[in-house]
Amino acid sequence: MKKVVILNPKGGSGKTTIATNLAVSLAVSGQKPCLLDLDPQGSSLAWLKKRPADLASIHGINGAHFNLRVTRSWQFRQYPDAQAVLVDTPAGLGRDRMEDLLRDAHRVIIPILPSAIDIDTAPRAIADILLTNYPRDRIVIVGNRVRTRTQALGVLERFLASLNIPLLAFVKDSQLYVRSSAMGLGLIELPAWMTHEEPEAWMRMRAWFEAIPDDA
Numbered sequence: 059m060k061k062v063v064i065l066n067p068k069g070g071s072g073k074t075t076i077a078t079n080l081a082v083s084l085a086v087s088g089q090k091p092c093l094l095d096l097d098p099q100g101s102s103l104a105w106l107k108k109r110p111a112d113l114a115s116i117h118g119i120n121g122a123h124f125n126l127r128v129t130r131s132w133q134f135r136q137y138p139d140a141q142a143v144l145v146d147t148p149a150g151l152g153r154d155r156m157e158d159l160l161r162d163a164h165r166v167i168i169p170i171l172p173s174a175i176d177i178d179t180a181p182r183a184i185a186d187i188l189l190t191n192y193p194r195d196r197i198v199i200v201g202n203r204v205r206t207r208t209q210a211l212g213v214l215e216r217f218l219a220s221l222n223i224p225l226l227a228f229v230k231d232s233q234l235y236v237r238s239s240a241m242g243l244g245l246i247e248l249p250a251w252m253t254h255e256e257p258e259a260w261m262r263m264r265a266w267f268e269a270i271p272d273d274a
């Protein structure tokens with residue numbers, strides 16, 4: 059079972075959007091993903107409740123009140139066939155909780171919006187992760203709400219080049235994310251004529267996930 063944590067202390071950066079859409083990409087390819095929602099607001103679980111029962115199934119676990127130090131595998135015992143755990147985190151996860159959470163995480167995804175405010179706060183978020191001794195080479199960034207070739211995108215690209223942390227994918231700024239999530243769907247479950255090339259980003263993320271070694 060591989061565990062990926064979606065983390066950025068900044069609210070609204072797209073943690074829930076990426077956790078839910080990645081869960082869908084894995085589920086439609088026949089994997090058994092679990093969404094572990096650590097956010098007391100429970101956005102991932104609220105999304106899951108709306109999800110139509112006939113679609114590829116995703117397990118949800120409410121972890122808002124888990125003691126991450128003592129809960130390891132027991133919380134997943136009810137899902138022995140789960141292959142992926144995607145952890146959706148709240149804004150401003152404390153240092154201790156982050157350390158406990160990252161201890162057994164295979165990878166971390168940091169979603170970043172290409173806005174000046176979000177780019178300014180990102181180095182701090184990355185530093186906080188590195189301070190837990192989490193290996194830098196297991197962190198990736200997803201640029202979220204990207205519009206093509208805007209000035210802000212140039213700033214994000216320069217910033218990413220300076221960080222030495224790979225950019226896994228760009229997710230477009232699209233109302234289709236808002237609409238699909240309101241129905242408990244992932245963007246790739248909308249009709250293809252609506253989504254154009256956007257599903258490619260999710261295929262790339264799925265391939266990345268599948269390539270993570272199980273014992274990492």
Ligand SMILES: Nc1ncnc2c1ncn2[C@@H]1O[C@H](COP(=O)(O)OP(=O)(O)O)[C@@H](O)[C@H]1O
Binds near residue numbers: 203233
């Ligand atoms: N790529 C996107 N395009 C359009 N809207 C988005 C996109 N990503 C996120 N949003 C919207 O922005 C808001 C915040 O995103 P969310 O994933 O909930 O962030 P977080 O979980 O980090 O707080 C939500 O209303 C969501 O639907």
Ligand SMILES: [Mg+2]
Binds near residue numbers: 073074101146148
């Ligand atoms: Mg959220």
